[in-house]
Amino acid sequence: MKQFQYTRALTQQSAIEAIAKPGTKIIAGGTNLIDLMKRGVTAPDKLVDINHLPLKNITATKTGLHIGALALNSVVSENSLVLQKQPLLSMALKAGASPQLRNMATVGGNMMQRTRCSYFYDTTMPCNKRAPGTGCGAMEGINRMHAIFGTSDQCIAVNPSDMSVGLAALDAVAIIAGKKGERRIPFTEFHRLPGDHPELDNHLAAGEMIVGVEIPDNNFAKNSYYLKVRDRQSYAFALVSVAAALEISNGTIKNARLAMGGVAHKPWRLFDAEKALIGKPATEDSFKQAAQIAMQGAKGYQYNSFKLKLAPATITEALKHAAGLA
């Protein structure tokens, strides 16, 4: 590992000033960054530890729920406001990683975690995300875990987060601070698709940091579910995961939110399927139709074509659970 400097930011302002310098990275829980540094995937000159900044609070606002960027995944998942207002987020968090990791990982860090594509981690392999222009090892390689939506000829990696799938479904807003102050962007527009720049995971500009997320109040608490299909029951990334939230009135769907994980370079919100659900009866047939709509444009590769079947099945199952039908 390359030698690096470590400093502790005492104020948000000083953190923002510090990260303006190239080669500087923020460290919070470090659950992903340290691995990346050990493997030589990233080699920052300087780490700025932000763990002492006052960004841990979870508070109800007039319009929603504010969660500080440094709130721990474990704390958020057990928080009474979260459980009451946004149980889907709690479910998504608990589906991720392991209890030990959730005790270290922060909300902001979770948003920043990088793909788990093995070609990205192995520095002897080609990878356009790690080393632009070297090619994609996964495209013709072992791509069982890889994307079926929104891929480019540069990269077929997936975003590994469960939390982000929940936040994308819940219309969350990411609050970002930089030298010029704060800006807010829809969570669904925080992460990027790979396109011609797979080295970029998100739209965070140089010198910016995540300070929190906000989730607007909604009527989904009663009918939401996070279903993660994986090779083992804990500490495994999603083959496919689905965050499903419904507002049901007299058996009819008034409103719906759906997002998928394990299928794209970003949390994959299913806007068309949501629209198709509105006004429909909350039945398995409606859910299956929505799942079919959700799959439009999906493309499988050698080892991940099973996701073309698994993804719609998982959407249907998640909706059934959300609607209380399973």
Add this chain to the structure above:
Amino acid sequence: MTKGMSRIDGRLKVTGAARYSAEFTPAGMVYGVLVGSTITKGSIRLIDTKAAERAPGVLKVITWLNSPKIAGYQVEHGKPEPAKGTYKLFYNNKILFNGQPIAVVVADSFERALFAASLVKAQYNADPHHTNLRDNAAKAFAPEGDGTTKRGTEDAWKTAPVKLEQEYIIPSEVHSPMELHAIIAKWDAEDKLTVWTKTQGVQDTRDGIAGIFKLPKENIQVNSKFVGGAFGSALQVWPHEVAAILAAKAVKRPVKLLLGRADMFTSVGYRPYTWQKIGIGATADGKLVGITHEAIGQTSTYEDFNEGPIGVSRSTYACPNVNTIYKLAALDIGSPTWMRGPGEATGAFALESALDELSYELKIDPIELRMKNYASTDPESGKPFSSKFLDEAYKLGAEGINWKDRNAKPASVTKDGWMVGYGMGGGMFGAYRDKAAAKAILMADGTLIIQTAVSDIGPGTGTAMVTIAAGVMGIPADKIRFDMGDSSLPLAPSQGGSATTATVGSAVYQACTDLKEKFQKLIGNGGTDHPDYAAILKQHSLPKLEVTVESSGGTERDKYAFYSWSVHFIKVLVHPATGVVKVDRAVCVADSGSIVSPKTARSQIVGGAIGGIGMALMEETVIDHRYGNIVNNNFADYHVPVNADIPQIEALFVNKPDPHINPMGAKGMGEIALIGMAAAVANAVYNATGKRVRELPITPDKLVGMDLELS
């Protein structure tokens, strides 16, 4: 709660007081880190170590160019290099597998050695490589040892009224012990060496090192008091151990060398990928007519590893006609090695799956089919079994799992949206008894010390030995000290092949029996069964009394066929939409003679069962054959079961002594705990879904691809 003694080292282990091989710090110790090849086959054209040598704290970088000659590697003058043999570290510039060590960097701290290792740059001449068994099966060859055999008529199964032929595949698996392999090598003199290393046998490691470095055995001291799991991965002297010993000599300081988790996939062996085909036929009422069992396993290009997976088909069932074919495909991957249930675990997946398939063809209950073909004598040797109570094990297991709840029609039961299925699969493994010695010393304070050079890789050997000693001597366990894991102690074989309790336990039993007799002689006739040993010593002004005995099996091994048996019963839930398999219940029954140490026996069954569930559902080493490297060489991507995957495992024992194996009547248990489990799970999945997965692991993608639905 199971009765019996708790682990004698349990407290040391959970408090961190148990010191493993990496946890010693001899004065002046420095650190070695290996650099692995990034190509899979070819040769090193250039290796640049200058940057590494200049890096802070670096003492030495050893490559094939400057490696001291290793005496045991040298070929006698004028003789040709042997075509096959153990891998020779830094011997020449040839690359035989991805990850092969090409350099060892020694520095004054682990971090500095690790950093300097990243600066070693090699250029290669790469040759085309072959890492895919299926593409190289045509080139497979018959190895020495077990392979092509015939009993009765070849391919007789084809003449049977009910028959089937199917292919079964198990992928390569890695041992994945929690404790990483590590060694500390310290030269005490020019020709005297002490090592602390992870090994299943301190004396075999001593002898291995003696052979490689041409040292007298008595000049080598090997210590390995605690081992955090090994599963077969520590039964030989590996290249990283040679590297540390070599490096320690070169820098004239003790060297510690630890493998990282990724190294564990390339440096200490694995269970070989194996393709199998079984043809099996029976009469309409279920009497087996013939079995043909064919297998092709992977080996390296430099060594033939023969684990004989076809043996199970010869001795498990009473079948008049059995023929086997076993071949090896040499691939550009490091050599495989023994892994828990070696050979039989692979073979039993195929045989026990095939038997299950046959049971559905015949419409006969799988247990009934096995009972119809129950072997009361070893069908292969014709010898009687030393003991076999597998029929009782079937009964115990069937009751335990509520086998009567199984619906013989597949895909016919659901509960809460999950498909429900039951399956069973059996295991067998030779019950060995090797030669071992033990010393028993009764001290003036009444303490009993037992010494033998055995290792304990986790099953609780010390606990079992103390239980045996306590039983013979009538001394409470807390007054007994058990010394082990030290090559200077009395003879003991490596812990492997499920033979330790039967072998070393016999020596301990004998030593204690002889010691007690010595005391009986001192006090003359009429003494009590458990005399006050300390008082007798005092009375006779003796500081201590000791006995050393060597013990081994005798002619009984010519008269009987010795096997341990197991059967696993599994209830699974399979989700029809997502293909997720959950093991809902597991009942495992062992017929392994008398149970010496009930608590550790139970945990051994539980551990083996979990290993078997991992084999069935998730374990798989994945290679990108374009490059020949392993892509999932870490614990996030190589899946072993976590607690959430495992139900309460019910371990049951027939617990009847084997009258012939040894004084305790105890047979081995480590291997049979795993053997047959993968088939039991696959068979339960079939019962639940009507879909047969013949290539492990049974991951959701495979079942989703089969379109599960209720029949």
